[in-house]
Amino acid sequence: NKPILLGSAFNSISGDGTDIIFVATADIEGSLVGDINVTSPASGNVLFDSWVASKPVLTLKNRHQGVSSPEIVLQSERYNPGLDVIEDAVDGDDIGLISFKGYDDGTPSTQTYATILTEVSDSATGAEKGKLTVGVAANNGTVVETLTLIGQASNNIVNVGINNTT
Numbered sequence: 001n002k003p004i005l006l007g008s009a010f011n012s013i014s015g016d017g018t019d020i021i022f023v024a025t026a027d028i029e030g031s032l033v034g035d036i037n038v039t040s041p042a043s044g045n046v047l048f049d050s051w052v053a054s055k056p057v058l059t060l061k062n063r064h065q066g067v068s069s070p071e072i073v074l075q076s077e078r079y080n081p082g083l084d085v086i087e088d089a090v091d092g093d094d095i096g097l098i099s100f101k102g103y104d105d106g107t108p109s110t111q112t113y114a115t116i117l118t119e120v121s122d123s124a125t126g127a128e129k130g131k132l133t134v135g136v137a138a139n140n141g142t143v144v145e146t147l148t149l150i151g152q153a154s155n156n157i158v159n160v161g162i163n164n165t166t
Contacts, residue, residue, distance in 0.1 A: 074098075074118070089123040095130075104141070113137045121150055129153070138164065 050056040060070035074096025078087040100114040115135040122129040129151035135143040148161040 089120050091120055091123050093120040093123070095119060111137065111141050112143055115143055122153075127153065 048056045048058065060072070062068070062070045076093060076095045078089060078093070079085075080087050095118040097118075098116040099112050101110055101112050103109065104111045114137065115133075117133045117135065119131045119133070120128075121131040131151070132149045133145050134147040136146045138144050144164045146163055146165070148159075148163060150159045150161070151157075152159055
């Protein structure tokens with residue numbers, strides 16, 4: 001794959017569904033201005049790659065005089081392409097997963113060292129509850145649930161579970 005160099009941040013690329021690598025130049029301050037939408041229909045993956053130590057760094061900076069902050073949204077929807085509709089969630093649906101990966105000292109091979117998973121605990125309208133699970137690799141590299149938070153039916157009650165500890 002060869003990079004496509006864009007002359008400014010005000011360009012777009014459309015393709016045939018194959019992977020495309022592109023480099024966008026920015027304004028004089030090194031910033032991309034405006035909304036940036038990346039859609040990857042082929043694999044669904046977007047990669048930011050760097051050969052520099054401690055890079056890449058993803059920074060969300062909010063500059064204003066208010067009290068709100070930047071937000072990261074992991075949103076999962078059940079989409080039915082045949083009907084072109086978003087369908088109701090189901091208890092147990094995964095909403096978002098953050099995985100912390102690195103190499104081991106053997107082959108080397110990629111190892112997952114920790115995860116944070118959010119799920120739908122109860123999807124009933126008006127009774128929605130969530131579940132957040134933190135997992136950590138133990139013993140042979142198997143990620144085990146170590147901390148679980150589950151919303152309960154009582155107002156503002158969250159159960160906290162600590163699992164697989166000594």
